[in-house]
Amino acid sequence: MTQENTPDDTTALLVDGLTVIGRPSDVEIISGVSITVRRGEILGLVGESGSGKTTLGLSLLAHCKRATEISGGRVEVAGADLATLSEQGVRALRGRAVAYIPQSPASALNPALRLRTQLREALHDSSLSAGEVSERVREVLREVALPDDDAFLARYPHQLSGGQQQRVAIAMAFIGRPDVIVLDEPTTGLDVTTQAHVLDTIRRMTRDYGTAGVYISHDMAVVAGLADEIAVMYQGELVERGRTEEVMAAPGHEYTRRLLRAVPLLRTDHRPEESAPEEEPLLRVRGLSAGYGRTTVLEDIDVSVSRGECVALLGESGSGKTTLSRSVVGLHHQFSGEMLFDGARLATGSYRRTAEQRRRVQYVFQNPYEALNPRKRVRDQILGPYRHLVGRPQDPDAVVAEALERAALSASYANRFPEQLSGGERQRVCIARAVATKPDLLVCDEITSALDxxxxxxxxxxxxxxxxxxxxxxxxxxNIALVSNIADRVAVLNKGRIVEYGPVGEVMSAPEHEYTRALIADTPDFAPQGA
Amino acid sequence: MTRLIVVRLLFGALTLWAVSLVVFAATQALPGDAAQLILGRDATPERLAVLREQLNLGEPVAVQYMQWLQGIVQGDLGTSFSNRRPVAEYLASPVQSSLTLMGLSALVATPVALAVGAFSALRRDRAFDHTSSMGTLIVASIPEFVVGILLILLLGPGGLDLFPSVYARQGGPDQWILPVLTLSLAVAPPIVRMMRATMIEVLESEYVQQARLKGMSERLVLWRHAAPNAIGPVAQVVALQLAWLAGGVVAIEYLFNFPGVGKVLMDAIANRDVPLIQAVVLLIAGIYILVNLVADVIGLAANPKVRVANR
Incomplete structure (x- = not known):
């Protein structure tokens, strides 16, 4: 702790000794957390999943998930202690004294209600007339740079882009001019350009409104650029707290140092290419076009991957990068153009490829929470594709052990079920499953985006x-920072076309396309001095 | 959305046509002499000849079917064997009674079942939820005519003597109560369970949490935010159950001596009255298809993505 709780008249939020326990086990999910946030400032609350940061964020609105409850401490907003208020009293303060911006607006906006309804009802219990409510709705929409006309207000959430949905969520939170606003990883699903705009909006709105923000995130890079103060959560406790510059320059706790080290830095230095691509690449894609029905998603794609090389496909959501990777592995059938693997043509669907071709190209999915069968042990998950593509193994235990070892897991994981694994361990099991058949090409679809x-x-x-x-x-x-760290060559996809393609060092140090330059500029600037 | 509804309507018509094929095949186009089969021991050469004439048995099967289908499309359901009256005229009154019985049961069962299901979801794992869960399971596991018998024993003249247990032409409106109650109890349990499961899922969703975090009252959360998102899936189950009524009404009408299509069907089967059987079965299938069609439309209308896309 580098600061004491010294409330003064600029304090908007005061949390003192807050403890949340699980029922009926009485396990403390967060223990004795104390924070204060001043008006117009943002506190960055960082920690990995399971550290209790979302529980803390929700308890600032006196909301507890099923089977949890606040067992002690104070949450003071606008002079009232939410932890001791009645349900009725808390409800009156929500939206007006303290508001919440969710992680995923796609699931937090009600799919069955028009934007107008959802925005207007956020001004519940206010003394405004119907006309004033409409005026306020339009005003706040303009402030988050969204259209304020009737046609827009009549839309449903599914008619908006991800960035627009998040702006609506922000507008919904600010509409009641709250004293405190809790933001739970609000940019997780967004690409860097949209993220930069959303962060900008949040920064401006908290300052203009004099609102205190609590920004929850696992990403130090985002928090470093946004927050005035940083609080680090670890296993339900606050392990470090201080002004952002101080924490960044001299992290006091070992866990903070680990978080800082883990952030991939955007490397824009020019590196010499290690080796020129060999004559015949392992995978060569030429003139590929792909689509769904009558919609064309990809056009005229040329990419090649050599043995032992890492080629990154970089692009925002909707750029067609997943369609391309699914085409390579045979999951997406509707494509035309040339696709050669080790000199032989790859058929459009995996069913029409030889077992040997399927064995040699493996795929790791984005979300390890959905990619593993919850009813099968790790051992069977790994042996399934192996039996199918290679044959019945002489010594199945050896196959499983070797695959797990290549994914840096010990053989003792073989008998576990997916629910007994953490997110990172699940993704390792997915990788073990993919490498068990000893493939030559591994297609990794956003495999780190669901992880801390x-x-x-x-x-x-x-x-x-x-x-x-x-x-x-x-x-x-x-994630362009990730690309700059892992890839040998990079293909930048924008709206279904490759706009830039070359060795990663060249592309990062001298981006030629305007789109690549924008991506680099929008990536949070992050330079920890002490780490 | 209009296009989707038209497509559903066409499929409905197609299904009905397929049903007519099956009904015709099962009653009239069986191998052997249908007239002999129908008359059984009552067969005399004269009666056989008359019946063969009436059913056009001299013609090829395809022609018989076309003539039969043509009659039905034009509203001519044939003439009943047993009482020599046109089937359409004979069925008018029972159909009206049965539809009223089914309609009343649907009007009682659906809202009560939806409310019980939604309330169970809200009170998840508490006393009300456990009670309703046990209750629906018990009722669902007993055949509906046994439920009817139990109700008669309990509430009828032999028990508390609250309501009459047999329908009589000159009886008062209270004679509807036991049949409606029995059918409602038979129809409600799956609706309760589906509504509970769907509501639990919806109540756990992030948009419901967000509505609570916006400070909405529980009433608004439930009816404005949760219910519209539960309608789609639940409508399917409601439709299946209400469509089941069309067939389920048969046993219950028999039990209460209720003068509806169920009783007509029983009598028609006993008398081997083929035109009557064909008409009643087609009618039940028609109701089945219609109710499911309505559920599909409600499911589509409840989904804003569909509603907005084809406007």
Missing amino acids: VSVQAEIVALLRNLQDAGMALLFVTH
């Missing part, structure tokens, strides 16, 4: 080891 930054770093190190062992990687991502 600290876990991302471990997965990236693992991939680098696999690459050193001779495996080629096609690494799909929207």
Whole structure:
């Protein structure tokens, strides 16, 4: 602790000794947390998943998830202690004294209600007339740079882009001019350009409104650029707290130092290419076009991957990068153009490829929470594809142990079920399952985006080891910093076309396309001095 | 959305046509002499000849079917064997009674079941939820005519003597109560369970949490935010259950001696009255298809993505 709780008249939020326990186990989910936030300032609350930061964020609105409850401490907003108020009293303060911006607006906006309804009802209990409410709705929409006309207000959430949905969520939170606003990883699903705009909006709105912000995130890079103060959560406790510059320059707690080290830095230095691409690449894609029905998603794509090389496909959501990777692996059928693997043509669907071709190209999915069958043990998850593509193994235990070892897991994981694994361990199991058949090309579709930054770093190190062992990687991502660290060459996708393609050192140090330049500029500037 | 509804309507018509094929095949186009089969022991050469004439048995099967279908499309359902009256005229009154019985049961069962299901979801794992869960399971596991018998024993003249247990032409409106109650109890349990499961899922969703964090009252959260998102999936189950009524009404009408299509069907089967059987079965299938069609439309209308896309 580098600061004492010294409330003064600029304090908007005061949390003192807040403890939340689980029922009926009485386990403390967060223990004795104390924070204060001043008006117009933002506190960055960082920690990995499971550290209790979301529980803390929700308890600032006196909301507890099922089977949890606040067992002690104070949450003072606008002079009232939410922890002791009645349900009725808390409800009156929500939206007006303290508001919440969710992680995923796509699931937090009600799909069945028009924007007008959802925005207007956020001004519940206010003394405004119907006309004034409408005026306020339009005003706040203009402030977050959204259209304020009737046609827009009549829309449903699914008719908006991800960035627009998040702006609506921000507008919904600010509409009641709250004293405190809680933001739970509000940019997680957004690409860097949209993220930069959203962060900008949040910064401006908190300052203009004199609102105190609590910004929850696992990403130090985002918090460093946004927050005035940083609080670090670890296993339910606040382990470090201080002004952002101080924490960044001299992190006091070992865990903070680990978080800082884990952030991938955007490397824009020019590196000499290690080796020129060999004559015949492992995978060559020429003139590929792909689409869904009558919509064309990809056009005229040329990419090649050599043995032992990592090629990154970089692009925002909707750029077609996942369609391309699914086409390579045979999951997406509707494409035309040339696709050669080790000199032989790859058919459009995986069913029409030879078992040997399927064995040699493997895929790791984005979300490890959905990619593993919850009813099968790790051992069976790994042996399934092996039996199918290679044959019945002589010694199944050896196959499983070797695959787990290549994914940096001990053989003892073989008998576990997915629910007994953390997110990072799940993704390692997914990788083990993919490498069990000893493929030559591994297609990785955003495999780190569902994971904490600290876990991302471990997965990236693992991939680098696999690459050193001779495996080629096609690494799909929207994270440009990650690309600059892992890839040998990068293809930048924008609206279904490759706008830039070359060695990663050249592209990062001298981006030629305007889109690549924008991506680099929008990536949070992050330079920890002490780490 | 209009296009989707038209497509559903066409599929409905197609299904009905397929049903007519099956009904015709099962009653009239069986191998062997249908007239002999129908008359059984009552067969005399004269009666056989008359019946063959009436059913056009001299013609090829395809022609028989076309003539039969043409009659139905034009509203001519044939003439009943047993009482020599046109089937359409004979069925008018029972159909009206049965539809009223089904309609009343649907009007009672659906809202009560939805409310119980929604309330169970709100009171998840508490006393009300456990009670309703046990209750629906018990009722669902007993055949509906047994439920009817139990109700008669309990509430009828032999028990508390609250309501009459047999329908009589000159009886008062209270004679509707036990049949409606029995059918409602038969129909409600799956609706309760589906509504509970769907509501639990919806109540756990992030948009409901967000509505609570916006300070909405529980009433608004439930009816404005949660319910519209539960309608789509629940409508399907409601439709299946209400469509089941069309067939389920048969046993219950028999039990209460209720003068509806169920009783007509029973009698028609006993008398081997083929035109009557064909008409009633087609009618039940028609109701089945219609109710499911309505559920599809409600499901589509409840989904804003569909509603907005094809306007």
